[in-house]
Amino acid sequence: MTDRAPGRLPVAGPADVRRAALRLIRADRRAFAAVLGLNALAAVAGLAGPWLLGRIVDHVRAGGGVGAVDRMALAILVCALAQLLLARWARYVGHRFGERTLARVREEFVGRALGLPASVVERAGTGDLTTRGTADVATVGTTLRDVGPELVVCGMEALFVLVAVFVLDPLLGVVGVLALTPIWFALRWYLRRAREGYLAEGAATSEVAEVLAATASGARTVEAFRLAGRRVAASRDALETSRRTRLYTLFLRSVFFPAVEVSYILPVAGVLLVGGVLHGRGTVSLGAVVAAALYLRQFTEPLDQILMRVEQLQSSGASFARVEGLARAPEAVPGGSPEPADDRIDVTGARYAYERGGEVLRGVDLTVRPGERLAVVGPSGAGKTTLSRLLAGVDAPTSGSVTVGGVPVAGLEPERLRRQVVLVTQEHHVFLGTVRDNLRIAEPGATDEELWSALAAVGADAWVRELPQGLDTGLGATGHRTDGSQAQQLALARVVLADPHTLILDEATALLDPATARHTERALAAVLRGRTVIAIAHRLHTAHDADRVAVMEDGRLTELGTHDDLVASGGAYAALWHTWHGNGATPSGEGGGAVS
Secondary structure (H helix, E strand, O other): OOEOOOOOOOEOOOHHHHHHHHHHHHOHHHHHHHHHHHHHHHHHHHHHHHHHOOOOOOHOOOOHHHHHHHHHHHHHHHHHHHHHHHHHHHHHHHHHHHHHHHHHHHHHHHHHHHOOHHHHHHHHOOHHHHHHHHHHHHHHHHHHHHHHHHHHHHHHHHHHHHHHHHHHHHHHHHHHOOOOHHHHHHHHHHHHHHHHHHHHHHHHHHHHHHHHHHHHHHHHHHHHHOOHHHHHHHHHHHHHHHHHHHHHHHHHHHHHHHHHHHHOHHHHHHHHHHHHHHHHOOOOHHHHHHHHHHHHHHHHHHHHHHHHHHHHHHHHHHHHHHHHHHHHHHOOOOOOOOOOOOOOOEEEEEEEEEEOOOOEEEEEEEEEEOOOOOEEOOOOOHHHHHHHHHHHHOOOOOOOEEEOOOHHHOOOOOHHHHEEEEEEOOOOOOOOOOHHHHHHHOOOOOOOHHHHHHHHHHOOOOHHOOOHHHHHOEEEEOOOOOOHHHHHHHHHHHHHHHHHOEEEOOOOOOOOOOOHHHHHHHHHHHHHOOEEEEEEEEHHHHHHOOOOOEEEEEEEEEEEOOOOHHHHHHHHHHHHHHHHHOOOOOOOOOOOOOOO
């Protein structure tokens, strides 16, 4: 069972979390067994002290000699030292177990995050995914490294202490357990409310991160459209929700811990009262009463740690549920999808509506022949980018179909989809690493000669050769800082290396100057000759060079034909062309205006 709000990444249910925890334990079962064994030995060593002290009391009351007392005192010291060494060894093994397990959690999270379809991440928001991968994973790591081993140590110690009291006298053991009843009720009250409280706190934290990330990344848009007031209001709302959730979990802790602290004195007081009555009747020795009282006083220390760790477990359990919930998110299509018959793309009656908006595509019909260069033009908001996402398999149409070789594009497994269709937008990312690392993402086995050929195809070889170490030059904050055009060229070079059958360029050269953009587009066309190229055109020279031009208006395909035919027809494309051409551009010119 998982909990999932519309558009958000799911959260694993309690049963899923338990299964995941058991799976992690089984992955390193020998270390976990060693932790349990060492803790058991440490707990047994810790039991010797109160028992021997009770023996000393009885021995002195019976008039025994000092020699026996000294030997028992020495035994107490040896057992205490043994307990210390065993407990430290157990913690060492436990910490190593926790670090290895945390590494598995991190690796699984990264693998699952990379396997998420882009559409799922976009709908959920990068803030949620970022918070799960940072704050939530860190909380889980703290639990595995510190809380988990400590909980096992204290749990074993508490269990053995209770057993020791029952061995001394079953009635005293029953009194001690019954005196723990208030703690049990306080714990039940807390646990019934804690999971939902911490899940709500985690979700609110993600929302704060999402609002701040969106505002920061869109700062220029916010400033241009004077949205500062609305973004500040959204931030305040998110922070207020986060504040309320944190106050609720604080309320739970402020009720739970005082109730537990008061209840700690009850077991010791109960055993002393009942033990005194039993000793007066001669049914139990004074040493047994003293030992039982010391055991229960000793019991409060691991119990206190357990209850504190339980509180931390609720927080980390909610974090683990959010981390593990990624496994329940929609995944990219697994292997086994049908092989496309050819490279022909057919769009039939395609409609699409975003979750928080109206319909943006309204029954689009289009066929793209293999090897064709198609330009898609139209005003902003016409649906061009949405159509490119459907053609690339990023999203599936709400109704209708988008197929390649008779197979739904969105149904292709990831590796086959990347070889079949590649979408390149104007939003590019330069990864930390060298130029070679950034290029080999597309083709890990590419040789240096192939890398240079790809760079030359997009006009990037000149500036890369000028770098201090060429392909081995580091990029990013600590290395060479690329500008927008260089980042675009690296992305386009990756496309050349990937060598897809169909390339979709969604304003992929928007950050290049007009002359470089046209040169790059023509170079790509030459390199990818025989491949299908679909260009979302923001400069009409792209449409002029294409085999056919598709005109989008208000979510519909209104015109389709060659550049010359559409200009001659006097329709919407002709109006765009004449407006653009009248601004001083020529079909072979170096200038250009934006269509969208």
